[in-house]
Amino acid sequence: MATETHPPADRAVARHERDPDVERAVSRQRGLTRLSRLQTLGVMFGLLGAVLVRVAAALPGEDVTFGIGLGDAAPEFPVDPPNAVLAIAVVYLLAAAAALAERWTKRYAAVMLVLAAALSAPLLLLCAMALSDRGQTNLLPLVTESLRLGTPIALGALAGRWCVRSGVVNIGIEGMMLTGAGIGFMVYAVGGVGQGGPWLYGAVVAAAVVGGLMAALHAVLSVTFRTDQIVSGVAINLLAIGITSFVRRQVILPSGVRSATTLPTIDLPVLSSLPVVGERLFSGKPIFLSMFVIFALTQLVLFRTAWGLRVRSVGENPHAVETLGVDVVRTRYQAVILGGIIAGIAGAWFSLETTGSFDNLMTNGKGFIALAALIFGKWRPWSAFGGAMLFGFSEALGSRIQLLQVEVGGFPVPSQFLQTLPFVVTIVVLAGAIGRAIPPAAVGVPYERPH
8 A cells, every 4th residue: 555655844844834833933924924813802992992082082071970770779970971981992902902912911811802892881871971961871770671682682592502502503593483472472362362361371381382393393304304404494484484474464463452461570579679779670571580590490401410411412422422322313302392492482572571562573683693692602501691681781772872862963873773783793792702612513413323
């Protein structure tokens, strides 16, 4: 058998090409050095910091007041916008310097960039307050609204997490949420005439069931028939649009139910009676409150039970798990359907807990934003929860800025611009996180039992 040989020089070149230090040295010699991810972010924050120095000088000098909580005992804090924006600009410039010198600053550069990114939210709010005629706002409603608006995104991220951990890509979360919202409201409108009662809670159950059925269809296509999982997810989304449009036109509109009673608010015992923050933080509607329970149960089941271990294993190495007696196909079916049930509950949040009505495409891309939150959280439950709350906060902040009637140069900021804020955040987050989030090894790979 002929053996392929390489000259010593070729072997040295190949070895050097695999050595990152040598690669960087060669690149510097050739003038082709490229910035790392942290350094690129540092340049961006540095430019933004330089712009903010000019912005701080142009802002009105009148103080704005931030309140926290309700009632006379709620604390209030006056803030001088120009000085506060200037302080944030200094942090941005320091973060940029630390990132560009990451060879010496190491992990501190990443910490500084995270701090700089976290300051973006108060920066936007400060600028909005300074450019508004209203010199006072309350932060507690902003926090609670962020949690509420992040509910469907967080539940959608959990739905995707169960699927991805079992090795199945599910971009059909949007369709499962939409179907749950539409079919759930149809059951409520036809059975309960939108008047509350047991039919309202039965409609939530119906939304969860139909979400599970859509997920079962996705499992049949992607697990049993081993079709492309992306194509299967797209098919689920298109099917959901057709089903819900038909149901709305042929069933919901003829029922005459336009605005129905939504799920009632529940006050948590003792906690909701706390002064200043209790009424806002510890009162909510059932699906919103159940979100925290579902997250806790997911964390417990996925990382503290034998079945959770099997789900994670079939997403990493299904062939090895099969040799240990685990039914890979059945486990994937179970995980995907469970994710669909959670997505159906997320859909019920739109029609049965929030609006009391159903409109075509009312989920408005929240299923796709949930996938972004899942990637941002690196497929971990509470990290994904944090990502979902980030998107919820961006939406709540856009609404708050709109209420403040912010004007720039005498012209009001268009509401359409503010409505794009969650999607802009999605793009920014994915650009910063997707290169570092490593999914399970077998995700997206159809499994075929050995013969």
